[in-house]
Amino acid sequence: MSQPAAGPTVGIIANPLAGKDVRRLTSGASPVSDGVKIGAIRRAVVGALEGGASRVLISGDRARLGERALAGLDSGHAVxxxxxxxxxxxxxxxxxxxxxxxxxVGAVISLGGDGTQRDTAKGWRDVPLVPLAIGTNNVFPFPLEATVAGFAAGAVASGAAGPEVVTSQAKIIDVTTAAGSDAALVDVCLVGGAFVGARAVWDPSGVHEMVVAIAEPASVGLSAIAAAVCPVERDEPGGVHVRLGSRDGSQATQCSVRPAVQPGSYADIAISHAQRLGFDAPVTLAGPGVLTLDGEREIVLHSGETAEAAVRPDGPRVIDVGAAVALAQRRRYAFGPARTERRTGER
Known part of the structure; x- marks a missing residue:
């Protein structure tokens, strides 16, 4: 398929690996089954077409999530x-x-956790996005019903809800090394080790330093460490830089916190430094160690190697689902101003 047919189009990305990494085995969380994802894709398709999309494109994968979601669904030739x-x-x-x-494509629905949303943004940095939380770490995406998420995406794709009105640009953390560049949406951490290994980080004791764009107190994961000492909401400018207990013991502990670092798991964490960051303020992270991007090991830094991480304001354009649905419905159902009738005897 070289390109989709003309008309308002919604794309759906479903990561078959989301919610199934090693952190699910080391915490109190249950894996996210294929059945959950298939049901969400199916409902998102229904919603997108109802919201005004004339085409829906679904990512393919070896688990055939998209094909299984469409089985028995009367969507014509629109999907x-x-x-x-x-x-x-x-x-x-x-x-x-x-x-x-x-x-x-006019709007994208991405089903997965922070890692899936990060990969979506790496492929399309300012993507008009509905991020659906179906992963292990879900700081960036939202726990939304796929039916209305699909409707909102369809409304944006069709122009019934203009993206300039119902989207806001998310933050992103740019990471630069001598070998190239990468990005994260929630946090960049320097952890101990010399190899990527199983990728997912489940032991917070190995974390040395972090740059965080979203540090909300109600979050679970590594960003909860920063949230305990210096909260930063997703719509606030900038981020936070945190150092944990130093590797050589040279830095004194300023405080000790106990955040929810995994579903069903708290840990004692020593903090030696915490400072708010403005946009475009680079932080140098020095090896040896491994950089994790949104909770997954990605970049090995050998001794003497460094990376720069900076929070920037030009990430995905996140769709406000409630606002998009409301705007599309107001335009679709042209009622006049609501009137409250007086009861008998009222003045």
Whole structure:
């Protein structure tokens, strides 16, 4: 498929690996089944078409989530499942997001946790996005009903809810090393070790330093460490830089916190430094160690190597689902101003 047919189009990205990493085995959380994802895709398709989309494109994968979601669904010829890219990693999500961007897709629904949303943004940095929380760490995405999430995406794609009115640009953390650049949506952490390994970080005792864009007190995960000492809401400018108990013991502990670092798990964390960051203020992270991006090990820093991390304001354009639905409904159902009738005897 070279490009979608003309007309307002919604793209759906479903990560078959979301909610199934090693952190689910080391915490009190249950894995997210394929059945949950299939049901969410199906409901999102129904919502997108109801919201005004004339086409829906679904990412392909070896679990055939899209095909299974469409089984028995009467959607005519308006929905296509793309051929999978076949890497079975986050790179698949990046590639399909880039396809959606090139094809002029009007809005994207991404089903997964922070890692999936990050991969979506890596493929299309300012994607008009509805991030659905179906992962292990869900700081960036929202726990929304897929039916109305789909409607909102369809309304934005069709122009019934203008993106300039119902979207806000999220923050993103740019990471630069001698080897290249990368990005995260929630946090960048320097952890101990010399290899990527299982990727997901489940032991917070190895965390040395972090730059966080979203540090909300109600979050679970590594960003909850920063939230305990210096909260930063998702719509606040900038972020926070936190150092934990130093590797060589040279830095004194300023305080000790006990955040929810995993579902069903709290941990004692020593903090030696915490400081608010403005936009575009670079923080140098020095090796040896491994950089995690939104909770997954990605970049090895050897001794003498450094990386710079900076919070910037030009990430995905996140769709306010409630605002998009309300605006589309106001335009669709042209009622006059509501009137309250007086009861008998009232003046």
């Amino acid at each position: 296509d499942v793309l051929e999978p890219h076949g890497r079975h990693t986050g790179r698949d999500t990046q590639l399909v997001a880039a396809q959606f961007c090139a094809w002029g």
